[in-house]
Amino acid sequence: MICLNCGNQMPDDAVFCPSCGAGAGEKKDAAPQIPPQQPQMPPPVYANVPPYAGADIPGQKKKKGISTFLLVYLALLLLFIGGVVAAILFVRYKNGPLHGAKIKKQIVWETGDLTVTAKKLDYDKNNSESPYYITLEAENSGASLKTVTVEDAALNGIMVESELDLTVPAGGKASGELHFSGQELKMLAALSEFYSISFILRDENTLSDTIRLQTSLKEQQIYINTGDDAPQYEGDGVLVNYTSLYPTFSSYGPALEFYVENNTDKYIRVKSGDITVNGGAADNKAFDEGILPHACGYVRFVLDLDQMEKDDLLPLKKVETEFEFYDPVTGEQLLSVPISVDDP
Numbered sequence: 001m002i003c004l005n006c007g008n009q010m011p012d013d014a015v016f017c018p019s020c021g022a023g024a025g026e027k028k029d030a031a032p033q034i035p036p037q038q039p040q041m042p043p044p045v046y047a048n049v050p051p052y053a054g055a056d057i058p059g060q061k062k063k064k065g066i067s068t069f070l071l072v073y074l075a076l077l078l079l080f081i082g083g084v085v086a087a088i089l090f091v092r093y094k095n096g097p098l099h100g101a102k103i104k105k106q107i108v109w110e111t112g113d114l115t116v117t118a119k120k121l122d123y124d125k126n127n128s129e130s131p132y133y134i135t136l137e138a139e140n141s142g143a144s145l146k147t148v149t150v151e152d153a154a155l156n157g158i159m160v161e162s163e164l165d166l167t168v169p170a171g172g173k174a175s176g177e178l179h180f181s182g183q184e185l186k187m188l189a190a191l192s193e194f195y196s197i198s199f200i201l202r203d204e205n206t207l208s209d210t211i212r213l214q215t216s217l218k219e220q221q222i223y224i225n226t227g228d229d230a231p232q233y234e235g236d237g238v239l240v241n242y243t244s245l246y247p248t249f250s251s252y253g254p255a256l257e258f259y260v261e262n263n264t265d266k267y268i269r270v271k272s273g274d275i276t277v278n279g280g281a282a283d284n285k286a287f288d289e290g291i292l293p294h295a296c297g298y299v300r301f302v303l304d305l306d307q308m309e310k311d312d313l314l315p316l317k318k319v320e321t322e323f324e325f326y327d328p329v330t331g332e333q334l335l336s337v338p339i340s341v342d343d344p
Contacts, residue, residue: 097123097131101194101215109201109208113142114168116201118213119175121194130163130181134197134213137175140168146203150178151328152267152290153199155191156222159289159297160184162199184298188224195219198292200267207329210267210293224296225259233323233337237264240323240337243298245316245344252285253305256319256344257298262291266327268334272301273322277313290328316344 003010005022016023101121109116119135132155140146146168153162166176178199185191195217201208227241234240239261249255262268271288274281283304291297301321308314318340325335 097125099193099217101217103134103197103213103215106213108136108211108213111203111206113140114146114148114203115139115141116148118211121197121215127179130161130179132181132185132194133177133179135175136164136166136178137173138166138168139173140170143170145170148176149202151200151202151207152292153178153180153197154292154295154297155180155185155197156193156195157198157295158184158188158191158222158224159291159295160191164201190222190224193217198295200290200292207267225261227259232258232339232341236335238262238268238325238335238337240339242339242341242344246300249300249302253303253308254316255300255302256341257300258323258339259296260289260291260299260323261296262293265293267292268325269328270299270323270325272299272339273324273336275301275303275319275321277303277308277319278317280311280313282313282319283307318342319344 002008003017003019003022005017006020008017008019010017010019098121103118103121105117105119107115108118116136116138119137121132121134124131124133136148138146138148148164148166148168150162150164153160160180161182162178162180164176164178166174168174194215196215196219197213199211201211225239225241225243227243231239231241239259241259243257243259246255246257260270267290269288269290272284272286275284275286276282285302285304287299287301289297289299303319320338320340323337323339324333325337326333
C-alpha cells in the first residue's frame, strides 16, 4: 500500500511507514518552510575619502569649532595692535631728524659727458658737524676723469655751508654725499624742517644752473631778517640789513653780521671792500659769499682787535665799508653798495 503521509510504498501488513514513520493511514501536518536567509554584508568602506563636513565618525569624538564671536574678537584685537604700532612708527618718523622729509630720485644736472642724479635725502647720526646730506650718483661717458664739487647751497632758501667731492672715472660711475653744515643749522628754527633744497654744482670751470629740489613737506613762509627796521640798502633786487655785533666772535676779534637777500633770478656773490672804524683803516677778515637766486643768508666780517687797540680805534662808534656784488662766472661787478653802521 501507499503511505498517505509521504506517498512511498509500504508493506500491506505494516503498521508504520518505513520511510517517514507515520502510522498506516496517518497523515502528518507539513512542516513550515523557512526561506533561506541572505548573508549580512558589511557596509562598503572607501579608502582615503574624508567624511563630509559635520559628519559623525564612529568611534571618534566630535571636535568643537571656534565660535564666530571669538574670531571677530581676535581680528579686532590684531587690528588694534597693528594700529598702535603703526602710529608709534609714524610719530617716530615725523619727529626724527628729517621730520619725514624725502626727495624723489631725479636727474639734476646733465652736461656733454656727465649726468648727475640725486637719489635720497638722509641723516647721519654719527656725523655731528654735517649730519644732513643728499646722496648723488654721477655717470661719466667721457674719456677723461671728472670731479664734481658744490659751489653753494641753501635749505629753505637760507644759505648754508656745503661740501661735496665726487670723482668720476672715465666711462664709469661714482657716488658721493653732498653734506650741509654751518651754525645756521643749529641756530635757526626755520631749518628744523627741510621744505626745499637748492644748490649749484661745479665741474672744473663749468657751473650748473641752480638746482632746486622740493621735499615731501609742505613749504612754509620763512622770515629770518631780524635786523634794523630800515635796511642798509634795498634795490636792484638785493637787500642788505645790519643785524648784530658779536664782540667775542673769535680770538681774532669782533664780527659784524649782515642779512643779505637776493631777489633776482641770478646766482651772485658778495664780498666786503675796505673797512674803516671811526674813520681809520681797520684790518679784517673779509667775506666772499655766494647767494643763490631767491635766497638769503648772513655774511660776517671780523675786525682785528689787536690792530684796533694799537691804533686807538676803540670803542666802535662808526663802521663803514662797501658790499660788492659780482657775477661768479665772469667776475663782472654788478653792484656796489655803501654800508655805514653807527654804534654797532
